Amino acid sequence: MNYFSIEVDNISELKTKLYDEIRRRNISADRVFILAKKPIRKKGFLGIGAKTVYQVWFQILDSQGDSDGRTQTQLKSNNYSAGEYEAKKENDATSSLYKEIDTIKKMLQDVMVDNKKVREIAYSYIKNKESNFEKIKEKMLEKDFPIGFITKILEKVDNEFSEDEKQNFFFIYSKIRDTIAEGIKVTSTDIIINKKPKIVMLVGPTGVGKTTTLVKLALQWGALKKNKFMFFSLDKYRAGASYQLKSFAEIFKVPMVIIKDKETLVNSLQDFGKDNDIIFVDTAGTSPKNTMTINDLNEHIKIMRKYDVFISLVMSAVTKYKDMLDIINRYGVLNYSNIILTKIDETTTYGSSVAALYESGVPLSFVTNGQRVEKDIMSIKPVDLLQMALDDVV
Ligand SMILES: Nc1nc2c(ncn2[C@@H]2O[C@H](COP(=O)(O)OP(=O)(O)OP(=O)(O)O)[C@@H](O)[C@H]2O)c(=O)[nH]1
Ligand SMILES: [Mg+2]
Incomplete structure (x- = not known):
């Protein structure tokens, strides 16, 4: 039993590369099965151009058959003419291969979509957080809050609350308001005369x-x-x-x-x-x-x-x-x-x-x-x- 792997930047390349490989190895497509797939991080030169590629591993069953019973002998056991058999064999092999490719394709697409989502969320978080903080900072400057004070309060809020909370402008605003309010003392305005005068x-x-x-x-x-x-x-x-x-x-x-x-x-x-x-x-x-x-x-x-x-x-x-x-x-x-x-x-x-x-x-x-x-x-x-x-x- 032999194995080979194909590295692709994206799943649409897989079909072409797989058929090239099958032709190059001069093997029948029905002997090829997908074993595993994994994303690999490729380092760029001096860290420039690093990227993720997908490595897909295939198994080549030997021509005598394999333990999973997917053999030519079995296929032959049906009563097809030689021509029909070859056509059927090609169809079956191709369709099962396609099915697996489709499965991988979906999985890889999911992975890519997930990665994209994570990137988008991370980006929108950074964008939101920065823009929220910037927005509040500008408004506070307009209201004559000294810059040193604003920075101090924003740092305090930044350290005290979760990343999710900081994405919400209202949340930041009310936390800033309450944080400052808590730091301001008041005294009773009622007069108490303990001793005259x-x-x-x-x-x-x-x-x-x-x-x-x-x-x-x-x-x-x-x-x-x-x-x-x-x-x-x-x-x-x-x-x-x-x-x-x-x-x-x-x-x-x-x-x-x-x-x-x-x-x-x-x-x-x-x-x-x-x-x-x-x-x-x-x-x-x-x-x-x-x-x-x-x-x-x-x-x-x-x-x-x-x-x-x-x-x-x-x-x-x-x-x-x-x-x-x-x-x-x-x-x-x-x-x-x-x-x-x-x-x-x-x-x-x-x-x-x-x-x-x-x-x-x-x-x-x-x-x-x-x-x-x-x-x-x-x-x-x-x-x-x-x-x-x-x-x-x-
Ligand atoms: N708009 C406004 N004017 C005020 C207020 N409090 C005082 N003033 C005015 O500010 C001016 C000065 O008020 P004063 O009470 O004489 O101030 P002071 O601190 O006693 O002044 P000195 O005795 O000269 O030190 C007066 O015209 C007051 O009417 C306030 O809360 N708002
Ligand atoms: Mg006076």
């Missing part, structure tokens, strides 16, 4: 809305909750600033004291502390141009520390990301416990604010969205903030 103090750069927000809080926590309250102004440098607060104090019919120095602060706390549930303290915006420095402010805060102090850093949502981080750092010495994000009505891009909150880990207490004292302040859930920040990304 509670001191509520807002600090931050100039013009961010400290005085306006302080008045909004005085309305919420003071007037509406029927707590007895008053104002201190540490903004002694600008006459106008004190008038601004003074006019609100008059509307509320509560006292306002301008704190000129540390001594005035000590005395005023003694004088007014006992009678008030809350003292709302307005501060001057501290900037390099301003005369009140963070250290000045800290000296005053040290005096207030023997009371129950609630200090918020006020930051405008229109501030650039790097400046936000700088502000968060610089004011850190004052040990503020939360951030109030103001002027969210003045921008439609919240990427910088979200990234700054996420990166700093400082809890968010309130957001303010306008100049109206009685209305424009609220608490917000991180996931809602993210919804706003990623608005129309999907």
Whole structure:
């Protein structure tokens, strides 16, 4: 018994090559049977032009017959004339060979189709994943998320979820939204007065809305909750600033004291502390141009520390990301416990604010969205903030 193999690039070549081989070997087609077939990976020169070919193995039965009984003798046992027999033999042999070739052809085609499918799936996965990530990245950049932050979040998502999940744009979007939201802390916006007086103090750069927000809080926590309250102004440098607060104090019919120095602060706390549930303290915006420095402010805060102090850093949502981080750092010495994000009505891009909150880990207490004292302040859930920040990304 002999064997031979034929290598083909594709199954359509097989028939021609097989008949060439049969002719070359001068054997009858009915002695040839297919034994096995397998794909072989052929290396190209220096790895260039590598390809898969199919190797098909054939068995040549010897002319005396074979154990499977497919012999000429058997064929001869039928009563055919010599001519009929030769024709029949040729037909039978050819048809059985064709059948097997058809079977192989189908199998090989299936293999090829499967390979193609795998390639297509892999390609569409890479394409989808890259395009989804690229799409989200672009959208987040448009929303003012800093590039370093985007990269970090995308890497986090990339590592945490399965390849299948990452092909789905909605899935990536909601995971990114939730991942960032989970990294943003919030603090209770309810006032808790453990010890009287509670001191509520807002600090931050100039013009961010400290005085306006302080008045909004005085309305919420003071007037509406029927707590007895008053104002201190540490903004002694600008006459106008004190008038601004003074006019609100008059509307509320509560006292306002301008704190000129540390001594005035000590005395005023003694004088007014006992009678008030809350003292709302307005501060001057501290900037390099301003005369009140963070250290000045800290000296005053040290005096207030023997009371129950609630200090918020006020930051405008229109501030650039790097400046936000700088502000968060610089004011850190004052040990503020939360951030109030103001002027969210003045921008439609919240990427910088979200990234700054996420990166700093400082809890968010309130957001303010306008100049109206009685209305424009609220608490917000991180996931809602993210919804706003990623608005129309999907
Ligand atoms: N659109 C909008 N404007 C606001 C908001 N909060 C405050 N403002 C306005 O911003 C301007 C500055 O507000 P202030 O409260 O005086 O800011 P400040 O931080 O006390 O400023 P300085 O005392 O100068 O440091 C005012 O015109 C406010 O009406 C807000 O949430 N949205
Ligand atoms: Mg002010």
